[in-house]
Amino acid sequence: MFDVPSQLEVGAISLNHFGEELCGDHVESHLSDDGRLTFVLADGLGSGVTANILSTLTATMLVKMIDGGISMKESVASLVKTLPASKHRGNLAYSTFTVISVRPDFSFKIYNNDNPTPVLLRNGKNTELEWDERHIEGKIVKVATGKLELYDQIILMSDGAIYAGVGETLNFGWTRKEIIDYAEALYYKEITATNMASSIIEHCDVLYNHREGDDTTVCSIRRRPKEYVNVMIGPATNYDDDKMMLDGFFNKPGKHIVSGGSTAMMVARYLGVDIDTTLEFFDPEIPPTSHIEGVDLVTEGVITMNRVVLLAKDYLDKDKKYFDWCFKQDGASLLARALFQDATDINFYVGCAVNPAHQNPKLGIAINTKMKLVDELAKHLKKMGKTIRVFYF
Numbered sequence: 001m002f003d004v005p006s007q008l009e010v011g012a013i014s015l016n017h018f019g020e021e022l023c024g025d026h027v028e029s030h031l032s033d034d035g036r037l038t039f040v041l042a043d044g045l046g047s048g049v050t051a052n053i054l055s056t057l058t059a060t061m062l063v064k065m066i067d068g069g070i071s072m073k074e075s076v077a078s079l080v081k082t083l084p085a086s087k088h089r090g091n092l093a094y095s096t097f098t099v100i101s102v103r104p105d106f107s108f109k110i111y112n113n114d115n116p117t118p119v120l121l122r123n124g125k126n127t128e129l130e131w132d133e134r135h136i137e138g139k140i141v142k143v144a145t146g147k148l149e150l151y152d153q154i155i156l157m158s159d160g161a162i163y164a165g166v167g168e169t170l171n172f173g174w175t176r177k178e179i180i181d182y183a184e185a186l187y188y189k190e191i192t193a194t195n196m197a198s199s200i201i202e203h204c205d206v207l208y209n210h211r212e213g214d215d216t217t218v219c220s221i222r223r224r225p226k227e228y229v230n231v232m233i234g235p236a237t238n239y240d241d242d243k244m245m246l247d248g249f250f251n252k253p254g255k256h257i258v259s260g261g262s263t264a265m266m267v268a269r270y271l272g273v274d275i276d277t278t279l280e281f282f283d284p285e286i287p288p289t290s291h292i293e294g295v296d297l298v299t300e301g302v303i304t305m306n307r308v309v310l311l312a313k314d315y316l317d318k319d320k321k322y323f324d325w326c327f328k329q330d331g332a333s334l335l336a337r338a339l340f341q342d343a344t345d346i347n348f349y350v351g352c353a354v355n356p357a358h359q360n361p362k363l364g365i366a367i368n369t370k371m372k373l374v375d376e377l378a379k380h381l382k383k384m385g386k387t388i389r390v391f392y393f
Contacts (some may be wrong), residue, residue: 005226006150007344008037008102009385011194012219013201013318015160015212017047024051024215025158028059030067035104038067041219042097043115043158051215054083058095066101072111072143073136080137098156106148106223113141116162119155119180120146124187126180148223151189153196155179160216161200165207174207192341193220194384195326198319228254229343231335233301234351234370235266236393242351245393246270249349250294255338258292260301263351268292283330297338299331305373307332308339312380315340339377345387350374352392 012027024047029039042058044051058079065075083094096114110118110129120127129144148154157179164174179200186199197218204216230252236245246267250256258267268275275298276291286307287300311332314321325333326341339346350371378388 004150006106006223007226008106008148009193009222009224009344010037010039010219011192011197011222012041012217013194013197014215014217015201015205015208017160017215018208018211018213020048020215022049022052023217024048024055025160025217026052026055026059027217027219028056028063030063032067036067037100037102037221038063039100039102039156039219039221040097041115041156041158041217042095043160043215043217044095047215054094057083058097062097062099066099072099072141073134076111076113076136076139076141080139096159100154100156100221102148102221108146108148108154110144110154111141112144113139116157116159116176117142118144118157119176119183121153121155121183121187122149123151124184126184148221150223150225153183153187153193153220153222155183155196155200156219156221157200158215158217160212160214161204161218163214164204164216166213168209168211168213169207174204190341192224193222194315194319195322195341196220196222198322201318202320224344226344227342228252228345228347229257229338230254230347230349231257231259231339232263232267232349232351233259233305233374235262235353237352238393241393242266243270245349245351245391248391249347252347254345255296255342256294257297257299257335257338258295259299259305259335262353263301264290264292264298267295267298271295281330282328283332286330286332289331289334297331297334299335302370302373304331304335305370305377308335309373309377309380311336312340312377312384316380316383339381339386340384343386346378346381346389348374348378348388348390350390350392 014023016023024044026042040059040062042055044055098115099111102108131142131144134141166173197220200218236242271294273293278288290298325336
C-alpha cells in the first residue's frame with residue numbers, strides 16, 4: 001500500500017511492584033540480520049527476585065529459540081519442561097508471555113499466553129485481530145497474524161496495566177477497553193513507540209497512586225517512515241575544510257540543523273543569507289533560536305546540547321519529560337523532537353575548531369566538552385534504535 005521506505009520502532013517501559021527493587025516483568029527483543037524482529041514480554045509469577053528470574057528466563061529462551069528458527073510449538077514445549085507449573089499455586093504457570101515476530105515485509109504473528117490481549121492501532125483507532133487457540137503442552141496460546149501498515153502501533157502489556165488502580169483509585173482496575181480509549185486519545189501519526197508506552201504507563205502509575213500492586217509493563221511496536229536529520233556543530237579545525245564540511249552537510253537528504261553561534265555564521269556565509277536572530281526566551285535556561293533561510297533549525301550550542309543529552313537519558317529511562325519537550329518551543333525541545341521523534345537516521349557533522357568565546361576558564365567550556373556531548377548524545381540515540389554517523393572535521 002505504501003512505497004515509502006519504512007522501519008520498525010520499539011518502546012517499552014516498566015514499573016516495579018511497590019517496595020521491590022527488581023521488576024517481575026521482562027522484555028527481550030532481537031533484530032536479525034535479515035530484518036526480522038522477535039519481541040517477547042514475559043510476566044513472572046509473583047514479584048521481586050523470583051519473578052524477575054522466571055520472566056528473564058522465559059523471555060530470553062523464547063527469543064533465542066524463535067529467532068533461531070525453532071517453531072513456536074517446540075519453543076513453548078521446551079519452556080514448559082524447563083519451567084514447570086507451580087504445584088503450590090494451583091498449577092499456575094511460572095511466567096505468562098506475549099511473543100511477536102515481525103518479518104522484513106512487516107507481516108507479523110503474535111502468540112499470547114495469559115497476558116492481556118494485545119492492541120493494534122490503525123489510523124489511530126483500535127482494530128481487533130482474529131485470534132485462534134492452540135494447545136501446546138497444556139498451555140492455551142492464542143495466535144493472530146496480520147501486516148503492519150505505515151504508522152500502525154501494536155501495544156503489548158502485562159496484567160499490571162489492567163489491574164491498575166485496584167484498591168487505590170478504582171474498584172475493578174483499568175479495563176482493556178479503557179486503555180484502548182486512552183491510547184486512541186493519545187495517538188497522532190508522529191507519536192513514537194516509547195512515547196505511547198510511557199504515556200500509558202504514567203497513567204497506570206497515577207491510578208496505582210504511585211504504589212504499584214503489581215509489576216506493570218507497556219510495550220509498543222510501530223511501523224514508521226525513514227527520515228533523515230543532519231546536525232552541524234562547530235566549524236572545521238582547518239578553515240580550508242569548512243567548504244568540504246558544508247558541501248557534505250547540505251548534500252545529505254532530510255532536515256538540516258545548525259547548533260552554535262559560530263556554526264550559524266559559517267553556514268549563513270556559505271548560503272549567502274543573513275541570520276535572523278530573536279530574543280524570545282521560551283525557556284529561561286535555554287538561549288533563543290535563530291533562523292537561516294535554507295536551514296530547518298538553528299540553536300545555540302553547548303547549553304542547548306547539554307539539555308538534549310539530559311532529555312535523552314530521561315527518554316531511555318521512564319520518559320517522564322515527554323510532555324515538556326514534545327510541545328515546548330525552546331531550542332532544546334525543538335532539537336529533541338527532531339532527534340527523538342522525527343529521525344531514524346542522523347548524521348552529525350562536528351567541527352573541531354577551538355571557539356575563542358569558550359576560552360574563558362570561568363565558563364567551564366572546552367573543545368572536549370563539545371566532543372563529549374556529541375559522543376554521549378550519539379550513544380543515547382543509538383540505544384533509541386537510530387542509525388548514527390558522526391563525521392569529524
